[in-house]
Amino acid sequence: MSILIKNGRVIDPANKIDAILDVFIENNKISKVAKNINSSADTVIDASNKIVAPGIIDMHVHLREPGREDKETVATATLAAAKGGVTTVLAMPNTQPAMDCPENVRLLQEIIRKDAKVNVLICGTITKGRLGKELSDIAALKKSGVYAISDDGCSVDSDELMFAALKKAKQAGLLTICHSEDKKLSGKGVINLGFNSTRLGLRGIANESEYKRVRRDVELAKNAASAVHIAHVSCRESVEIITEAKKTGIKVTCETAPHYFTLTEDALLGYDTNMKMNPPLRNIEDLIAIKQGLKDGSIDVIASDHAPHTENEKDIEFERAEFGVVGLETELSVSITELINKQVLDWPGLITRLCLNPARILGLDKGRLTAGSFADVVIISDQQSWTVDKPALVSKSKNSPFFGRCLKGLVDYTICNGTIAYQR
């Protein structure tokens, strides 16, 4: 099986390529990237006026399977991923059961083998049951094939336990991902603390519940001489802390999600539960800081934090609705609309944050179009626009914060391991 992609604007920051070139894929691998390739191929795709880039690696996805197949499954999430140009996802471990032991990991691996339409990597838990009480057997998790550990949705409150986890993860050669939130400070909050929480009469979540925990996690990473990745950064102070830490040589990386550089707390004024997520949408100053962090590289990665929830869990009273939004199908388009078209990032910059940096942070031979690499490629019509609505989404849950928005950029093809996983 071979695919020849002709005349596309190939963007491959790993190889410093941004030019009109052809890409030849053979036997699941990138075979050649060059001008005027004339090899015959089973499939020839004309990519004139289109972007050709490595497939997106989304480091923060909730597949919900096993346990909550009513929200999402491996099959539906990976279909949504393919439609969004995502060829690899890192599956968060807060499933039921949680990914806290090799048996559970194997259970999920079996489902992935059967149902996944793109690459699915598994993230294990830091503590057993994500309860923050007792460490998971991190070495065993590594052996069973997880790519990182995280208690996502919860932070490990105990400094000692977190320090031990970072040490163990380093020994095992695993990345530790932190959901940095001090629940003692965020409490029962449901939206950002400020005038909007006051006028809506809702409990607020202060920035400090995030950044104080970011500061601790960075500090512990320094002391453990271990790498740490901060998930879903939403506020100004967190960006500042991470920027400073990077300068002093601490091995900290971080991600933000498209909603944090697109929406502010003002989106909550109608009590729209599709705008409810944790951390919450912040204010305009935070949004500007997130954009600046993306621009200057303090923020390494854009990830969706794809968190599907059923209508029953969202179409209810605001304070009772679940936290979280879907994002696999919109992250690329939102990034093009908000970052490329608003001159925050250029194309190589965006591809670095969507593809190359996640690959580097997770230690994957992906995120680039180097000959010999697995052929994960996305072809994008970056000038095409579309409007987000429920029927447009293939994810099982429809809790998108972007309904009604006109976005730029549509995925024409998603090629995963040399086969076409999605075609528009």
Next chain:
Amino acid sequence: MLKTRKENRPLSFMKEKAKILDEEGINRAIMRIAHEIIEKNKGSVGLCVVGIRNRGVYIAQRIAACIKQIEGIDVLTGALDITLYRDDLALASGQPLVRKTEIDFDINEKNLVLVDDVLYTGRTIRAALDALIDFGRPKSIQLAVLIDRGHRELPIRADFVGKNIPTSKKESVEVRLQEADGIDEVVIVEKLGGDSSPLGAQNDV
């Protein structure tokens, strides 16, 4: 400042056809009505005059003033807002404004003269009668109107009429009074474009 739809109605779709009464004509008609009321009620004892908002109230006050002139007696006057009793609230275009009803005397056993500017379909009067009954049981209710333009939809007739004017349903009768409009006159206007509402009502409910 009273806020009513009448005062704010757009005149651009109306064409004035004829002036029916001028200031002097209005005054004469009201004075005649006052005389007839006194005659029919054999004096002004136990009499009260209640006007329907808006212009009926001013006419009622003028009738009371005429009675005072003739009889030297102050008759009780009141104002009735019938918005809450209308049978066409759902059909009314735009929001009807609810105004105050001010009848600060007991209407029981009184000879009550109900006053309005124009009598048309009779639905305003029907609503007004309902409203009055909620206030008590007058000995009698009589109806005085400045203009009767015909086209009744209910079995209602006036006891005292300033002037009968035959009109077509396309036309509308406008009573303008010093108190509300800065001028005393009654004119017939024609609606341009022929869009007559199902109620046809400019003057009536």
Next chain:
Amino acid sequence: MGWTKKDLLGLEYLTPEEIELILDTAESFKEVSTREIKKVPALRGKTAVNLFYEPSTRTRVSFEVAAKRLSADVINIATETSSVRKGETLIDTGKNIQALKADIIIMRHNCSGAANMLARSLDISVVNAGDGWHEHPTQALLDIFTLKEKLGKINGLNVAIVGDIAHSRVARSNIWGLTKLGAKVTLCAPQILLPPGIEITGAKTSSNIDEVLKNADAVNVLRMQFERDEDAAFPEQLDYFKKFGITEERLAKAKKDIVVMHPGPINRGIEMSSAVADGANSVILEQVTNGIAVRMAVLFLVSQAREAKQ
């Protein structure tokens, strides 16, 4: 200017003109309650449903009386289920009531925004009778109506609101309504009970009750609910009375004609002394009477707007 909204969700969403219209309409309705036959047929054949998820006697009864004086039929549903995800969802309940061909839902709910959500999901009118800490628009309207009746105007008045501002929907609705009509509002509470950013509404804040009372034309005293918020450190009751309670001694230093209001029910000896509650400056019972007129006006206006749309 007419009324075009099918719902009343909060005073934040209204223009000054719309607030004035409700107040003017209420003035006309006040007369109805003084008649021997306290009833007009304006909402004859309409059905109003009192849907109360929180216990409340006075607001529910006030709405019920208001609806009945307009000749509407009233059905009371009291569901004291604060339990999450038990039984039917709010929207399902609303749709069922709509299917019964009711015309207005008057809702009290312990979650902020519940009325907004219900109004969005239904074609029939929704009147917010208090949602969480968010708004209690008819309470503020009757407070403002009473104040206007007493002092002749709202514009330029100095109005103090004293008590637990952070957790009070009555405070929020009053702040929006009063500031929109040009009053100068001062919020007086211990720092911990002042919510963040509240001064953006134009209201001033203070923690010195004596200072605030000196300039106030009116003081609206909120009910302290020491039991409500389990996660905030509340002041000690006696200590609160000492620092913020409205007493005769405090009032003696205020303007002579200061209007004292309270949304009820009063905690005598906590927010104010009995002498003040029953004293010459108190308009607390007049507020209750005016509540009927204001709620009649609201029910009438939303009902008309909905019919005009159909």
